[in-house]
Amino acid sequence: MKICIIAEGSYPYVTGGVSSWIQTIITNMPEHQFIIYSIGAEKKAKGNYKYQLPANVIQVEEVFLDDFAEEEDKWGRTYKLTNEERKALKSLIDSNQPDWETLLSMFSGNKIDSAINFLKSRDFFDIVHEICLEKYDQVPFTDMFWSIRSMVLPLFLCIKHPLPQADLYHSVSTGYAGVLGSLGKYMNRKPFVLTEHGIYTREREEEIIKAQWVKGYFKDLWIQYFYNLSNCAYKHADKVVTLFQKNKEIQIELGCSPNKIVIIPNGVNREDYIDLPKRGYRNRGELYIGAIVRVVPIKDIKTMLQSFAIVKQELPNAKFFIMGPTDEDEEYYNECIQLIESLQIEDVFFTGEVNVKEYINLMDVLVLSSISEGQPLVLLEGMVCGIPFVATDVGNCKGILLGELDDLGEAGIVVPVMQYTEMARAIIQLCQDEQKRQLMGEIGKRRVGLFYTKRSFIKRYQKLYEEMVKSVWQE
Known part of the structure; x- marks a missing residue:
């Protein structure tokens, strides 16, 4: 089977949840061939991949939204x-x-x-x-x-770039990617699967409301335009995959037929995290707090830093490791450095892009301060290692940590968005109670083992692909 994955603003140029998810899909389905149709922001990213493309990727089409010449x-x-x-x-x-x-x-x-x-x-x-x-x-x-x-130019650039022939089109967001998936179905009479990790339209709406470059009287126009793009994908997709129940409810509210929607949660492989480095020697009382995250505004690194300033006053032996790329938004990274200096915080370490498995098991507490998420893979990675989380109440964080499918208990603490005082209080609570950390860690391990395994996640997508292509053959 030849599958065209259509990605916008992610794979293979950016690391993180959606990109890791795509890489996992491809590497775990060697029986299929994949075409990557990637929509990027800037042409300077052409060919600069963050991932080693698996052998079953047979073609990469790159479209850049700044790639046009005025005539x-x-x-x-x-x-x-x-x-x-x-x-x-x-x-x-x-x-x-x-x-x-x-x-x-x-x-x-x-x-x-x-x-x-x-x-x-x-x-x-x-x-x-x-x-x-x-x-x-x-x-x-x-x-x-x-x-x-300027509003419609990116869409027209995308539609004029040739869309490869495939047996199935799989868009991993709505927006431009969703329209292209719809176009693939329309032109080639092939099935179209849509996966939404977060709710694209809600994320764009939030960005536009805050944006300085969109004048007030145009904001409604831009917001409705992005809702229109998403409705195209909802209308034409044969199946719409979401990761958890709350997102399904939002998709229905936005106009997607409930009969199309199927829930397939993310998953991790427990065996991948068995032989990781253990917590070694430390100075007496040292506590390691970590964040596995891209240093970009939507991850709200500044709230993490403000919370750690409070934590540091209460727990002088705490150290904070921010593990992830710092070069995606250098201006924001520099603002974070300036914030550290103005708050006079010590023991904050930006590691840059690292192999997470070399660091994650060294942490006592993990933190996620995002203002928008879907179903973060990093939560599952931390939980499978038995590490409790403090996370903001976005996406499926509450469902994963507190349990929406079971009554096992709490695997972490959920706090409001941008509330650094509450985040600091939660981190201090866990740092001061080793028994509670261990209990939450064990609950997290059990929950992942029951509901969030990579094997189940891959098998369900394999079955979905086969059913979609088979339905077309039968027609």
Whole structure:
């Protein structure tokens, strides 16, 4: 079977949960061939993979959202759109019910020769002008035109990049990846599977609300646009996989048919963590607190640091290890360093990108301070090693640590987002109670063994792939 995995902003350029998940899928299914269709932000990342691609990856297609060239002599072309096509394009921008059948038909044909040429065309100009007259007559037209153009440009860049032939298309988010999965199904009459780790639209909505580069009167337009992209994927996917019940409920609320949704949790292999380094000699009373995390704003490293400043006052022998890449957002990393200096915190160590298995078993307590997550693999990795977590109440963190499938007990402490005082209090509580740490660690091990094994996770995806392709053959 030839499977095209469509990833946006993750594999193979970025480490972390979604990328690790993709790598796990591919390496554990050597019987299948995989094509990676990766959507990246910047062309400078081309070919700079964070992962060794497995032997069964037979092709990599790379699309970058900054990969376009302005052609000053191409303004004002006419594309002879039908009235139905004009209405469909307009509905993509200013409606909550786009005509996706007409749009996919346009995207799969040759009428639009290039993204840039079309967005400089008379047709696009007229569509924006019409929207402006109907709904934004108080907004300067030039602001409206350039905002909408920048909004739809990434989508048009993606759809004009050739989509490989495959037996099955598997998008690992909605958004642009979800539209491309829908397009693969439409063009090639092949099954389309969608997996959502987090809820893409909610994450984009949060970013846009906070963004300084989107003017206030355009925020609603941008937010609705991303909901439209997700609804395309929900509508056309044959199966929608989510990782836990709460996400399923949100997907249904957003318009996904409940009959399409199946829950497949993440999983880890316990045997991979058996012979890890043990806690060795330390100075008397030393406590190791760790975070396995990319140093980027969505992981909210600053809240971790503020909490550790309080922990350090109470527990002078505590040390804090932040394990993960620091080069994905160098500006944010530098802000974290400045925060450490201003708070005058000692014993904070940024290890950079490391082999987590060489560090994880040395920790007494692990911390996750994200403001958005799906079902974090790092929680399962810590739990299988018997290490308790302090984590923010995002995604499935509460379900994993406190138990949504069992009554085993608590494998950690859940705290509100961005509340560093409560996070510090929870860390101190665990650091001061070794018996509680051991009890939570044992509960975590048992929970992973019962509900979050890699074997079960892989088997369910193998079965899903086979069922999807078989259903097409039967048709």
